Amino acid sequence: MRVLLLGADGYIGRRVADRLLLDQDLQVTVLGRRDSADIRFDLSAGSPGALARFLDAVAPQVVINCAGATYGTSRALIRANALAVATVCEAIRRSRQPARLVHVGSAAEYGPVQPGAPISETVEPRPVGPYGVSKLTGTELVTSSGLDAAVLRVFDVVGPGAPAASLFGRLAEGLRRALEQQENQVRMPDLSAFRDFVDVRDVALAVRAAAVSAATGVINIGSGHAVRSRDAAYLLVRASGFEGTLAEETRTVLLPAQPVGDLGGSERVPAEPRPLAEPVPWRQADVRTARERLGWRACTPLEESLGDVWLETACRV
Template sequence: MRVLLLGADGYLGRRVADRLLLDRDLQVTVLGRRDSADIRFDLSAGSPGALARFLDAVAPQVVINCAGATYGTPRTLVRANTTAVATVCEAIRRSREPARLVHLGSAAEYGPVPAGAPIAETAEPRPVGPYGVSKLAGTELVLASGLDAAVLRVFDVVGPGAPAASLFGRLAEGLRRALEQQEAQVRMPDLSAYRDFVDVRDVAQAVRAAAVSAATGVINIGSGHSVRAREAAYLLVRASGFEGVLTEEPRTVVVPVQSAGEPGEPRGAEARPLGEPVPWRQADVRTARERLGWRAHTPLEESLGDVWLETACRV
């Protein structure tokens, strides 16, 4: 089977590429912006027509889109997560033999949900913030494209290769620095939220399963379990051997405060605690099991141990 992989330089894309290249039944071509790609192309700036010509040359049976942005300005996020997806969908439609599309979405598309229950694919998405909104827009474009397409709505990814700006990438680097400099404290943002952590290697397996399946529509990819971020953080602390204090800094918002003496007279401003906008996330993974034959296998402790091992060995 011929596969065209988009976004192989990203955190998820690298693991997906590793998994696909191990499969002798797959012939993988990588399209991206860097010199390491087989085909150089910028999805956020290139035209659908130009991409369609590359598709006709490669003639993939499946296109896997791991490209996108997690951080950046709203404009950057929209270009990477929405405009680029529109380009991919239109290019596939224009190609001589339209390929199947497997697109990576995000659990951030769901936004706040009632705590205590797993989130099914039928839940009404209500994303908060530019990232979730831009990812949902990309998903809607795929679903409305008329293509043979599946959207893997990936939950909270952990494991080796975690970006420095991610929760556990930041914590691992903070622990390494604290151990090297003999510091007694590591500061982190609020860790009270519950998340469904899934190993990046398990996600790569899910992408491979979706590529060779006939499943369409949205499919949740998660562990099916919710864990408080604080508990997960302490697994990483334990793996590092750090014996100091992990201090959480709650999110705050600056609000004006009125004078107690004269109504309406401003006294200044103060920072007040700001609640986590999405305090709970847990995937309902029955669709992935039934339609992809997939489930997560890597324990969270192993995922975080590998995060620490990679960080500790970094030169």
């Protein structure tokens, strides 16, 4: 099967590329802005007609779009997460043999939901901020395109290669610095929100499963479990061996005395009433659609994912 991969230089895209290149049944061509790409093309600036000509030359049966932006101005996010998606959809429509499209979306498209329950694909999206709005716009463009297309709405990705600006990328670098400089405190934003953490390598497997399936529409990709961000942070701290304190925006948490709760500690710690800095305090994926239509489920334990984040950070020169 011929596959055209977009966004192979990003956090998810790199792992998707690694996974696809291991599959002898797939012939992978990478399109992107960097010199490492097989085809040089800027999705946010190029025309659908030009991209369609590349599609005709490669004749992919599947186009996988991992391209996009997580940070930046509203304009940059719209260009990367919406305009670029419109270009991809129109180019596929114009090509001689329209390919199947697998597009990577984001759980940020859902926005605030009722805490305590998993989020199904039928929940009405109410994104907060330009990132969620731009990703939802991209999803709407794909699902209304008339193409053979699936959108994988990916929840909170963790694992090796975590960007420095991400929650655990920032924490890992802070821990490394504290250990090197013999500091006893690492400062972090509020960690009270619950998130559905899924390993980036499992996400790559989900993308591969979607590429070879006939599933269409929006499909949640997550672990199916909600974990308090603070509990996840303790796992990373334990992996590092740091024995100091973690100072959050609203209070200081003493790490050695705090059990991990439902991640393997001896008991749960009652939540203290406090204002939430997070505009979205709860995210948990309903993953039944992924199991039923893709035959996929997350397999990597969160402790392993975060241990690998620390190993990569500690070994960085």
